Amino acid sequence: MAATHHLVLASASPRRLALLQQAGIEPERLLPVDIDEAPERGEHPRSLAKRLSRQKAEAAFQVLRERDEAEGRILLAADTVVSVGRRIMPKAEVEDDALANLRFLSGRTHRVYTGVCAIGLSGRVRQRLVETRVRFKRLTRDDIRDYIDSGEWRGKAGGYGIQGLAGAFVVRLVGSYTNVVGLPLYEALALVEGEGFDIHGVRRALRETGETA
Numbered sequence: 001m002a003a004t005h006h007l008v009l010a011s012a013s014p015r016r017l018a019l020l021q022q023a024g025i026e027p028e029r030l031l032p033v034d035i036d037e038a039p040e041r042g043e044h045p046r047s048l049a050k051r052l053s054r055q056k057a058e059a060a061f062q063v064l065r066e067r068d069e070a071e072g073r074i075l076l077a078a079d080t081v082v083s084v085g086r087r088i089m090p091k092a093e094v095e096d097d098a099l100a101n102l103r104f105l106s107g108r109t110h111r112v113y114t115g116v117c118a119i120g121l122s123g124r125v126r127q128r129l130v131e132t133r134v135r136f137k138r139l140t141r142d143d144i145r146d147y148i149d150s151g152e153w154r155g156k157a158g159g160y161g162i163q164g165l166a167g168a169f170v171v172r173l174v175g176s177y178t179n180v181v182g183l184p185l186y187e188a189l190a191l192v193e194g195e196g197f198d199i200h201g202v203r204r205a206l207r208e209t210g211e212t213a
């Protein structure tokens, strides 16, 4: 399989881009897609994360195909879902979502699932589903008030971002940390490498042009 340097990240999430950059990789471009993220009736959180990551990757692949730009490119998409048991914690868009989520997660262990999907040169789809268990301390009223005031919950699965203030809520974490932030790096890189993406070649090229993070 021919090696390629062209990775397209099908995401609008600044966290996903930052994680790739942390791993020394700069995507050739970002291609966010808008899909319906509502769970199906009775859908398990892990199935939801897997399904949505695939839908994002397929929708972006379709766009590249329509523009006749799929050739020589590998697509990467992800979706993160926070849950307690089968209960899916909504992505926090308004303050009330964030409040309800934080109160529910307080003093409990929850799971964070990220589905990762890569579509390569041949149009072949590769997927991984990664799970991390996170236990939060019992949150005080002041913890919750500070967090709501910070606005960091906005647009985040489960209504928190472990990479910010909420890092101090974590008593225990089992599994991949980058998975919680939104892109499990080990698994994501293994997927794109499996499709012929030349990780080391890209890092080398970025070092030579002085663009490395």
Ligand SMILES: Cc1cn([C@H]2C[C@H](O)[C@@H](COP(=O)(O)OP(=O)(O)OP(=O)(O)O)O2)c(=O)[nH]c1=O
Pocket: 010, 011, 012, 013, 014, 015, 016, 032, 033, 037, 056, 078, 079, 080, 081, 082, 091, 112, 155, 156, 157, 158, 160, 161, 162, 163, 180, 181, 182
């Ligand atoms: C749990 C958690 C989630 N998040 C973020 C990552 C994702 O951006 C978001 C989960 O929503 P997603 O629907 O997975 O992603 P998105 O809509 O933000 O971006 P796109 O679909 O374009 O890729 O929550 C954190 O940043 N930190 C955390 O600790």
